[in-house]
Every structure is written in structure tokens, then in C-alpha cells.
Amino acid sequence: MASDTTATVRKGSCLCGNIKYELTGEPFNALLCHCLNCKKVTGSPFWGNGWFFKKQITIHATPEDSIKTYEDSATDGGSLLLRKFCGRCGATMFVESELGPEIIIVSVGSLDKGEKPWKTAKECYAKDSFGWGPNGEGVEVTQGPFVLDKAES
């Protein structure tokens, strides 16, 4: 993506600013997850995110150990999720998973003021939805987990 000078660049950070990042280009997937674990970790009715390739993101953490990892093994699908958060302010930032070592999932709510959010495409775990929406038009809703199609890199 570095050679594409027209690609969108978005900046984001945690609440306290110890973790900052730049994202280049669009996510190859974006979804709202209503699963119980995403509710717990965000404290919200659902977690909105974007799926990127790691080569699209540059992360700056000051101090370097600002990014803490919670190993979430009690997932519905049974796969281990590495949930990354700020050790100072607790902001939910990223998720990495054994399903795709080249993939990083980014919290859409961590985008900085003025940055245009990407559009969400899917909702998953609708069976666990509180019914707080959004069920946006054109959004594909699945009752269970999101199944990753073969990602293009």
C-alpha cells in the first residue's frame, strides 16, 4: 500500500494517547460483533471494528510496553484471541488471532477526532444482540460467528 499515494490514511489512539497508530487504506472487512466477550471487553452493546493487514498499520506506543495483551481463550468459536488494550487508560485497541497472523482487527472507536470511519459491512453474533441496533441498511447480519473468506493480501 505504501506505493499508493492516494490511499486513505487514518489516525487513531487510545484515550490517554500513549498508543497511537496510522492506518493506510481500507479494511478488507468491517463488522459489529455482538458476542458476549466483545460486550464484556468493551463495556458496550457491541464492538465495531475493521480488519486490516498488519502492513497497513504503524503503531507507536510510548512507553513501549503501553500495549497489554489479554489472551481470550474462552471464545465461542474456541480460537484464541489476543485482545490488546492500553495499560494506562484501558482502551480496547486491537485484536490479533491465530486464524490469521498477518491480520489485525482495529477498534473503530479508537479513530481520532475528525477521522472518517470506514463503513461497517456485517454484524455477527446477532443471536446475542441486545437489540440496540444498528442493523444498518445493506449490512449483512449473521446469527453466529463471522467466517473469514479467503483474504486477499
Ligand SMILES: [Zn+2]
Ligand atoms: Zn491509553
Ligand SMILES: [Zn+2]
Ligand atoms: Zn465478538
